Amino acid sequence: MYQFGTHVAVDSVNLAIARGEMFGLLGPNGAGKTTTIRMLTTLIKPAAGSVSVFGINVTARPMLVRRLIGYVPQALSADANLTGVENVELFARLFDVPRKSRKQRVDEALEAMGLTDAAARLAGTYSGGMIRRLELAQALINAPRLLVLDEPTVGLDPIARGVVWEYIARLREAHGMTVLMTTHYMDEADANCDRISLMHRGRIRATGSPADLKGTLGEGATLDDVFRHYTGDTLDKAPEEGGIRDVRRARRTARRLG
Amino acid sequence: MTYAAPGAPPGDLASTASGEPFSADSLSGGPATELARLASRVVTLCWVELRKIRHDRTELYTRAIQPALWLLIYGEVFTRVHAIPTPKGIPYLAYLAPGILAQSALFIAIFYGIQIIWERDAGVLTKLMVTPTPRSALITGKAFASGVRSLIQGIVIVIIAALLGVSLTANPLKLIGAALVLVLGSAFFACLSMTIAGLALARDRLMGIGQAITMPLFFSSSALYPAKIMPGWLQAISKVNPLSYEVEALRGLLIGTSTTLWLDTVVLVGATLAGITAASLLLPRLASR
Numbered sequence: 001m002y003q004f005g006t007h008v009a010v011d012s013v014n015l016a017i018a019r020g021e022m023f024g025l026l027g028p029n030g031a032g033k034t035t036t037i038r039m040l041t042t043l044i045k046p047a048a049g050s051v052s053v054f055g056i057n058v059t060a061r062p063m064l065v066r067r068l069i070g071y072v073p074q075a076l077s078a079d080a081n082l083t084g085v086e087n088v089e090l091f092a093r094l095f096d097v098p099r100k101s102r103k104q105r106v107d108e109a110l111e112a113m114g115l116t117d118a119a120a121r122l123a124g125t126y127s128g129g130m131i132r133r134l135e136l137a138q139a140l141i142n143a144p145r146l147l148v149l150d151e152p153t154v155g156l157d158p159i160a161r162g163v164v165w166e167y168i169a170r171l172r173e174a175h176g177m178t179v180l181m182t183t184h185y186m187d188e189a190d191a192n193c194d195r196i197s198l199m200h201r202g203r204i205r206a207t208g209s210p211a212d213l214k215g216t217l218g219e220g221a222t223l224d225d226v227f228r229h230y231t232g233d234t235l236d237k238a239p240e241e242g243g244i245r246d247v248r249r250a251r252r253t254a255r256r257l258g
Numbered sequence: 259m260t261y262a263a264p265g266a267p268p269g270d271l272a273s274t275a276s277g278e279p280f281s282a283d284s285l286s287g288g289p290a291t292e293l294a295r296l297a298s299r300v301v302t303l304c305w306v307e308l309r310k311i312r313h314d315r316t317e318l319y320t321r322a323i324q325p326a327l328w329l330l331i332y333g334e335v336f337t338r339v340h341a342i343p344t345p346k347g348i349p350y351l352a353y354l355a356p357g358i359l360a361q362s363a364l365f366i367a368i369f370y371g372i373q374i375i376w377e378r379d380a381g382v383l384t385k386l387m388v389t390p391t392p393r394s395a396l397i398t399g400k401a402f403a404s405g406v407r408s409l410i411q412g413i414v415i416v417i418i419a420a421l422l423g424v425s426l427t428a429n430p431l432k433l434i435g436a437a438l439v440l441v442l443g444s445a446f447f448a449c450l451s452m453t454i455a456g457l458a459l460a461r462d463r464l465m466g467i468g469q470a471i472t473m474p475l476f477f478s479s480s481a482l483y484p485a486k487i488m489p490g491w492l493q494a495i496s497k498v499n500p501l502s503y504e505v506e507a508l509r510g511l512l513i514g515t516s517t518t519l520w521l522d523t524v525v526l527v528g529a530t531l532a533g534i535t536a537a538s539l540l541l542p543r544l545a546s547r
Binding site for chain 1: 295298299302305306309310313314379380381382384385386387388389390391392542545546
C-alpha cells in the first residue's frame with residue numbers, strides 16, 4: 001500500500017512474478033503502476049505490506065536488491081552532456097564493475113544495443129529511440145537478473161518502438177532475465193508479455209496470460225475489451241481520474257520530447 | 259555478447275543465479291567497505307563533472323566574466339581610493355582576490371540544487387538512486403563535483419588576478435591547501451543548495467531562493483572588507499557565515515594574512531558534514547515527488 005497525502009496511489013497489489021518471465025503491468029495513467037515500480041526498485045517504502053525481489057525484502061536490504069535490478073525509468077533520462085560511452089561507463093562505475101573489465105563490458109553493452117557507431121557522440125544528439133537503447137545499455141551493465149522498464153516505448157515513434165522491442169526480445173533470449181514492464185499500450189503488452197496484470201485505481205483487477213484473459217471473454221476479444229470488462233472503464237476515459245503525480249510525470253516527458 | 263561476470267562483490271549474483279538464498283552479510287561489509295564505496299562514488303561523480311567540462315567549456319569562460327569585472331573594475335577603483343583598510347598595507351586588489359575566488363565557488367555551488375531538481379525531473383536522479391549508491395555518497399559525490407568545477411574556475415580567476423599584478427604565494431603546499439579550502443567551501447554550499455532543493459522541491463522556487471541567499475551570504479562575509487569595519491549586527495552574521503572562514507583561509511594561504519587556519523578548517527569541515535547529512539536526509543523526499 002502506498003499513499004501520497006490522502007491520495008492512495010497503490011491500495012492492494014498482490015503479485016508474484018516468476019523467474020524468467022516477461023510480466024506486464026497494464027493500466028491508464030494514475031493507475032498506480034509507477035508507484036508499484038518505485039516500491040519494487042527501493043525508491044519508496046511501502047506504508048503497509050512487503051515487497052521482495054528474488055526472496056530479498058526490499059525495505060530491509062535495499063542495497064542488495066539494487067544490485068539485482070536494471071531500471072529504465074519512464075522519462076528519457078540519459079545525460080545529454082556526456083557521450084554514449086560515458087553514459088554507460090558512469091553506470092559501470094556505480095555498479096562497481098572492476099576497472100580491468102570495464103571498457104570491454106561498456107563496449108559490449110553498447111554493441112548489444114546497436115550503438116557502437118554512435119558511442120562517441122554526445123547523447124544530446126541521439127534520437128528518442130537511441131536514448132532508450134542507451135538506457136537499456138546502462139541498465140544491462142550490471143547483468144541484472146530483473147529488468148524493470150517503466151513505459152519503455154512512451155513518446156517513441158512506431159518504428160523506434162518496434163526496434164526497442166526487438167532489442168528487449170534479443171536480450172531475454174541471450175540472458176533469460178526476468179522483465180517487469182509497465183505500459184498503457186495494450187497491443188504491446190499483448191504481443192510481448194507472457195503474463196499481464198490489469199491495474200486500475202491502485203488495485204490489480206485481473207492477472208493472466210494475454211490469451212487466457214481474452215479467452216474468458218470469448219472469440220475475437222481484445223485486451224481493451226478485457227480491461228473494460230474488469231474495470232467498467234476505458235483507457236481513454238480513465239486518465240482524467242488518475243493520480244496527479246503520474247500524469248504530471250507523463251506531461252513532463254511529453255514536454256521534454258517536444 | 260556475454261555479461262557473464264558481474265562486477266560487484268563476488269558471489270552475490272552467483273548465489274542467486276543458482277537459486278540459493280543470499281547469506282545475510284554477503285554485501286553489508288564493514289565501515290572500511292562503506293568508506294571505499296563512498297570514495298569510489300565521489301571519484302565517479304567528479305569524473306563525470308570533468309568529462310562535462312571537457313565537452314563544453316563555454317560555462318568556464320562565461321563564468322570568468324563576473325569575477326574578472328569584480329577584480330578589474332571594483333578592485334581597481336577601491337584600490338585607488340584606499341577606502342578599505344587592509345592588514346599590513348596589502349594592496350586592496352590582492353586582499354580582494356581570495357574573496358572573489360570564494361564568491362565564484364559560491365555561485366557555482368548554489369547551482370547544484372537546481373541541477374539536482376532538473377535531474378529529478380529528467381528521471382536521472384531516480385536512476386542513480388536505484389544503483390548501489392547510498393544517499394549520502396550521492397550527495398557527497400555531487401558536492402565534490404561542484405568542488406572540482408570551482409577549482410577549475412578558480413585557476414582561471416587566479417590567472418586573471420596574476421595578470422592584474424596580484425602577487426600570490428608560490429609555495430606549492432599553500433597552493434594545495436588553498437585548493438582544498440576552495441573545494442570544501444564549494445562542497446558545503448552545494449550541500450546547502452541541495453538541502454534547500456529538498457525543501458523547496460521545485461526548480462523555479464529554488465532559483466528565487468538561490469538569488470535571495472547568494473548576495474546576503476557574500477556581503478555578510480569578509481570577502482569584500484574586513485569584519486572589523488562592519489556594524490556589530492553584521493559582524494555577528496559574518497561570524498556564523500562559513501563563507502567568511504573560507505575567505506580568511508584562502509587569504510591566509512594565498513596572500514599571507516594572519517588567520518586561525520585550524521579554526522577555518524574545522525568550521526568548513528563541520529559545515530560540510532552537516533550539509534551532507536541534511537541534504538542526504540532530504541534526498542528521498544526530493545526524489546519521491
